[in-house]
Amino acid sequence: MSKSTLHAEEVVEYLDQNRKFFHACPNLLDELSIPHPKTGKAVSLLERQVFQLRAQRDSLKVEIDALKNIAGENGQLFLKVQTFTKALMATQTEQAAMDCIYQSMAELFQVEHVTMVSWEMPNTCLKGLSQLGVSQTWADTLKSSLERNKPACGPVDKDWKKGLFHTQEAMKSVCFLPLGDERVWGVLALGSKTEQRFNPDLDTYFLAMMSELISAKLNHLFKRTD
Numbered sequence: 001m002s003k004s005t006l007h008a009e010e011v012v013e014y015l016d017q018n019r020k021f022f023h024a025c026p027n028l029l030d031e032l033s034i035p036h037p038k039t040g041k042a043v044s045l046l047e048r049q050v051f052q053l054r055a056q057r058d059s060l061k062v063e064i065d066a067l068k069n070i071a072g073e074n075g076q077l078f079l080k081v082q083t084f085t086k087a088l089m090a091t092q093t094e095q096a097a098m099d100c101i102y103q104s105m106a107e108l109f110q111v112e113h114v115t116m117v118s119w120e121m122p123n124t125c126l127k128g129l130s131q132l133g134v135s136q137t138w139a140d141t142l143k144s145s146l147e148r149n150k151p152a153c154g155p156v157d158k159d160w161k162k163g164l165f166h167t168q169e170a171m172k173s174v175c176f177l178p179l180g181d182e183r184v185w186g187v188l189a190l191g192s193k194t195e196q197r198f199n200p201d202l203d204t205y206f207l208a209m210m211s212e213l214i215s216a217k218l219n220h221l222f223k224r225t226d
Contacts, residue, residue, distance in 0.1 A: 074206075080108055081206050088217055097217050098128045101188070111190045113165045118179070118186030119143050122221040129186075139163070146178040146187060151207040153198040156191060165191050173198035177211040185222040188214060 015021055035041070084104045091097040098116070105114040119132050119139070132139040142164075146152065156174040165171065175198040177188040188211070192198050 077206050081209055084108055084210065085213055088213060091217075094124055094218070094221065095126055098126045101214060102128055105188075105190060109190075112193050113167060113169070113171060113191030114189070115165055115191075116179075116186065116188045117164065118222070120185045120222050123223070124221060126221075142176070142187065143184070146176060146184050148178055148180060148184055149208050149211055150178060151204040151211055152176045152178075153202045153204065153207075154200045155195065164189055167191075169193070175202075175204075175207060177207060177214065179211065179215045179218065180222070181215055181219045 087104060088097060088100050091100050101116065102114055105111045115130070116128060117130050117132050121131065122129060132142070153175045154173065156171050170193050171191045172195040173192045175190040175192075177190070178184045179186040179188060190198065
């Protein structure tokens with residue numbers, strides 16, 4: 001192969017296929033120089049490798065620190081869910097359960113706006129549980145889009161804020177916890193003043209746990225008699 005037809009890609013391919021090339025020609029290593037990634041100054045191959053290893057180490061440290069933070073946040077959230085579970089299980093009446101849900105969402109999880117609604121009539125009327133009006137177009141969208149045990153998060157529409165939360169306060173994101181076992185009969189809606197609190201990419205694992213827990217506690221109110 002002549003010098004004029006030799007390309008960098010071919011050199012890379014040759015070295016990749018002949019990993020022991022520098023074992024046979026170690027003297028070339030002393031003559032090779034590579035530009036430093038930051039200064040541009042020529043450095044030896046060994047110095048360049050040391051720099052690359054340090055960069056990989058720093059990158060791994062950042063990833064490890066991020067994982068530690070996530071683990072810590074998940075641990076704290078798990079304890080809150082556990083506390084909520086114990087409190088809800090300890091309630092002895094449906095109204096006490098409803099009061100526990102609202103209080104826990106506001107105080108334990110620090111949610112600014114909380115409302116629970118259903119599109120079916122419960123066997124017992126409870127304070128804090130309201131029915132959606134059939135004339136509200138967004139209500140039909142809500143009923144048709146929710147799936148069992150699949151909380152949905154995202155920005156809040158102005159009409160939804162007025163109809164669902166009955167407030168004019170600034171609210172940027174919402175989370176819908178579908179309620180129901182065999183079917184979805186209602187939703188626990190959580191509203192936040194920040195966009196990031198309930199962004200669409202939020203991990204909903206613990207939210208789904210709470211959705212199942214609340215559903216199990218209140219399912220008997222919506223048992224069909226037919």
